[in-house]
Amino acid sequence: MFTFLACFVTLALCGYFKLFPRQHYLPLPPGPSTYTFAGAQKLLPRIHPWKTYASWSKEYGSPLISFRVYNRRTIVLNTRDAIHDLLNKRAHMYSDRPKSWMYHVLCGRGNSVFNISASNERHARYRKLMQSGLGARATKKYWELLETEVDNLLEGFRRSPRNFEKHIRRNAAAVVMKVAYGYSILDEDDFFIGVAEEAAQISGWALAPGRWMVDYFPILRYIPSWMPGARFKRQGEAWRVRLQDLSEVPHQWVKGQMVSGTYTDSFTSRLLRPDGCTFVDPDEDDIIKWTAGGLYAGATDTTISAMISFVMLMALHQDVQRRAQLEIHEVTKAHDRTDGLPRASDLGELKYLVAVLKEVLRYAPISNLALPHLATQDDEYHGYHIPAGTTVVANVWAVTRDSQTYPNPDIFDPERFVGNGGDESTQQPDPRLFCFGFGRRTCPGTQFAETTMLLTMAAILSQFNISYNKEAGAPQVDFTTAITSHIVPFDINITPRLI
16 A cells, blocks of 8 residues: 555656646747646547647747647647758757657567667667668669569559559558568468558557556556556557567568578568578667568558559549650650550659659648657757657648648649749759658658659559549548548549550
8 A cells, every 4th residue: 555655646746747847938839728637638639630730830820839738748840940940950859759658668669660769779770771771772773673563563453443552552561571571472461461550550559649648657557457447558568469479470481481591582681691691699680670670661651651642632633644644655655665664764754753742742741740759958949948858749731731831732733843944943842851750760761662652653654544433523632640641542443544
C-alpha cells in the first residue's frame, strides 16, 4: 500500500510541474485555451487534424500554434518559413523524436529507424547504411529490377484493372523486398505482404495520439500487468512479442538462404557477410535488421500513397493525363520503343511528368502532418517561447495549400512547376522540400522513391487510359487520415490504350 501511495504522490507531483511549469519571459505560441487536466484532448479532431491546425493558425494570426494534452506540449508549424527556420536551419535542436512509452518501450520499438533518438549513435549508422542502399548511385543499379516489377504491375492492370490498389501494393512491396532481402513476391496475397501490413497496423494503434496514458505519465509502465486497469500493459507486451516476430521473419529468411547457398544478392546479404565468408557480430547483425526493416517501411508507404493518389487524380484530370501521355509517346518514339513503354533511362527527358509528380505530392501530400520532432532545448521564434521537451509538428498540408506560396492551391495544375516558357525562375516552390522530412530526419531514400514513382507513372500512362464514370458526376476528393495519407479511392475505369 505504501509503495502504491508513493507512486501516486510522485505521479501527481510530476503532473503538477508539467502542467504548471515555471514562467518564462516570452509567451507560448497561441492556441485553444484549456484549463482542465486533459488539456486540449477533446478539441483535437480525429479526422483531418491538419485542417484544424491550419484554421487555428489563421484564427490566432500566428505561424505557430500550441496546445497541451495532459502534460505534453505540442507546437504545430503552419508556414514554409517556420518549418525551414526551425527544422532545417536549427536542425541540431529539432532532430530528435518525442518518446512514445507505449510504442518505444512497452512494444520494444525504440530502435526503429524512424523513431530512434538522433543522439543515439545508431541513428547515424542507420542513415549511412540506408544511403548506401537507396542513394542515387545505388538506385541506378536497380533500374532493371524496377523495370521488371513495372512490367508485372502492368500485367496486373491488364488482368484485373479493378484491383489496381492491390497491384500497386504488390508492386511496392515486391521492389523493396527484392532490394532489402532478395525475396521475390509473386502475387498480391504473398505472406510477406501480410507481415508488413500487420506490423504497420499494430504500429499505428500503438502510436495513436492521446490513446495511452502511459505516454503522458511514464511511471505507469511499472504497474504490474495483473492489476486492474493495466490492460495497456498486457496489450503492449502482446504487441512486443508479435512485432519482434514480424521483424525477425524476413531477416532470418535471408540468413537461412545464405547458409543454404541459394540466396539472391541483396542489401541485407551484402551487409551480413561483407567479406563473402564470415557473418558480422550480433550487434552489427541487429543494426542491419532494423535498417532493412526501415527500408521496407519507408519506401513502400511513400510509393503506395503517391501512386493511389496519382491514379485518382489522372481520372479526374484527363487533360493532364493526355499531355503526359503525349510526352511519353514522343520520348519512347525517339528511342524506337515500338511498345511505347518507357524505361528508367528515359525519365530524365520526361519534364512534364516530373511536374505531374510534384503536383501529386503538393495536392495530396504523402504525410499531411510530418512525423513529430522534439525540441531538445529552450528556443524562441517570432517572439514566442518554445520549451525544451516540446513536440514540434510540421503541417505539410498547410504549406502546400497556402495561397501565398501556391496560387489557387485547391486546383490540381502541374503547370505551376513548368514555369512560363520553361523558365525555372517562374516555377513555384518544389513541394518535395516538404514531403520527405526535414533536417537530419530527411529521408535518405528520396532518390529511389522518386525514380520508382516516376517509372511507375510513366508506364501506367503509356499503356492505359484512366477515367471516372461521368454519368455520376465528378467525385468529391477526400483524404484518408493516417500517418501516410492518400486520396480516398472512388469508382474509376482503367482501359488499355491502342499503341
